Amino acid sequence: MSVIPLTPSLDHLREHIPIARVGDDVEGVHQVRVATRRLDVWLRLAGQRTFRDDLAWLRRGASSVRDLDVVLERDLPGPLRAWLVEEHQVARTTLIECLDDERLGALLIGLSVTPPVDADRAAARLRRIARRCWKLGKAAERSAGDIERIHRLRRALRRVRYGLEWTGGKAKPIKRLQDSFGAVNDHAVTIALLERCPARAGLADFRSDLERRLREGAAGAIEGWRASRELVKALR
Amino acid sequence: MELTLIRHAEAADAGPDGDDGARPLTRAGKRTVRAVAVALARIGVGAELLIHSPLLRASQTAELLVPLLARDGETRASSLLAESPGASILDLLGGLATERVALVGHAPALSQLAAWLVAGDRAAAERFPLGKGGAAWLRGEPRAGAMQLVAWLPSGVSSRVAEGTSR
Incomplete structure (x- = not known):
């Protein structure tokens, strides 16, 4: 075993x-x-x-x-x-x-x-994680740039990648796909912090620029997902 | 606060390395804990927070008690449950915002804690003998002598409650 x-x-x-x-x-x-x-x-x-x-x-x-x-x-x-x-x-x-x-x-x-966990059981659970990721991917595709759905997909992809790493699968292609989501998170975190900043009223232009980049990043992430989603589909 | 104290069930002997913390539950121990979970749920015990000793037999017991957790409930590991109860465990309980808490730990610490919370005297632990898989359901403020005993479930009673029978 x-x-x-x-x-x-x-x-x-x-x-x-x-x-x-x-x-x-x-x-x-x-x-x-x-x-x-x-x-x-x-x-x-x-x-x-x-x-x-x-x-x-x-x-x-x-x-x-x-x-x-x-x-x-x-x-x-x-x-x-x-x-x-x-x-x-x-x-x-x-x-x-x-x-x-x-x-x-x-x-x-x-x-x-x-x-330690039994490798066969871990592999079965990884398939479940991949199925969930696939569903979240479909939901993100349909959501027309909904940032929260893209975040959910980003986190699910990370779980798939780490699951592959634990079980000895090929994680690198998933990591490359995951990287296309990185900018979305960076911009979203910056916007969330900006919302709490006492000086936010004077930073409207900076915020607009961030929001534009966030939308572009989200579109790029979904594009990346569409191009590579078969990797996740194959793991289900 | 509703506080349920649960002692881990039967565990295997230590392996060749002699690590007491790595002793897993036996198959019978797991069966006992499953019955405890059913029995506690049947008498209305639930938890928003399940705090457990980090030792394997206790964390495996806690794992099997997860069905008692509320939907957004949490588990938490605490070394305070692997040692005799002191002020720190009362501070921990007193600082919680949650109303229903379950503790999974060891003997004689849990008996000492029950004695302290109910009778105000840790040394009265022999009056609160928690066997393996035993549970005590308390209610009140988590301070010395400020809790009441609601139910006392030795594992044999839990098994019968789980099976839906009584003597």
Whole structure:
């Protein structure tokens, strides 16, 4: 019987928690978030609910910092940048609280004693994940640029990709497809932050430009999906 | 708050590495927990939050109790449930916004916690003997001596409730 242990991603998470805590290298937080996503997919492949909410909790802490890290790499109007730098400090404080919480220690202990998943069962569950992705793809195609539906498809594609990585399938073509969705998320995150910025009233032109780029990104993502959707169809 | 304490069911012996935390539930243990889940649901126990010890036998017990969770309910791992109860567990419970909580843990910590919450005395644990797969349903404020015992379900009772029979 072939089995798939979760060890590689658990080790990856453990390795990057101290780097995320120090905060000098943005990769630390980024890789913590990546590891939580990979582990979440592993738990889905194992049909396991426990620890997924703990991973989601840690991911929220990491995402609040990582999203700001990414946005701060953009060319931004001064008032928005100044506010985002303050928000980044707040998000880092919240993340450090997560990293110091006993819940994280419990999560790491729990994952370290979780037995590997049977490869055949994981493969069957991956087919289910692919079926869901296919449905979300069809819904996104019909939605005429509905950003929320595109986000759902983007997240589903990521699950398919990680599922393929766990089960030894060919993940690279899905990753390329997933990349075509990246700009959509970057613009959407920036708009969501802009909505909370106290100086937003004076940034209407910047926002219009972002919204235009978001629409273009969404159209490009759907185009990419249409061109490569057979990859997902074949996995169902 | 409605608080349900559930002790993990029968677990296998430790493997060659001797890791107590990695002991899985036995087949009989899994059967017991499934009956506990049915019995608790039948008497009206549910949870918005299921907090469990991270040790494998407890997380596997929690996994089988997931059907008790409300639709948007959450699970949470906590090392506080793998040790004797102290102020931290009361702080955790007191700080929750949820009204219905289930805890999955070990002996004698859960008996000590039940004694503390109901009788106000952790040392009275022998009056609250939770066997493997046993459950205690409490109601009240999660403070020392401020909860009432609503139901006490040894695993044998849960099995009979699940089967729809009684002695």
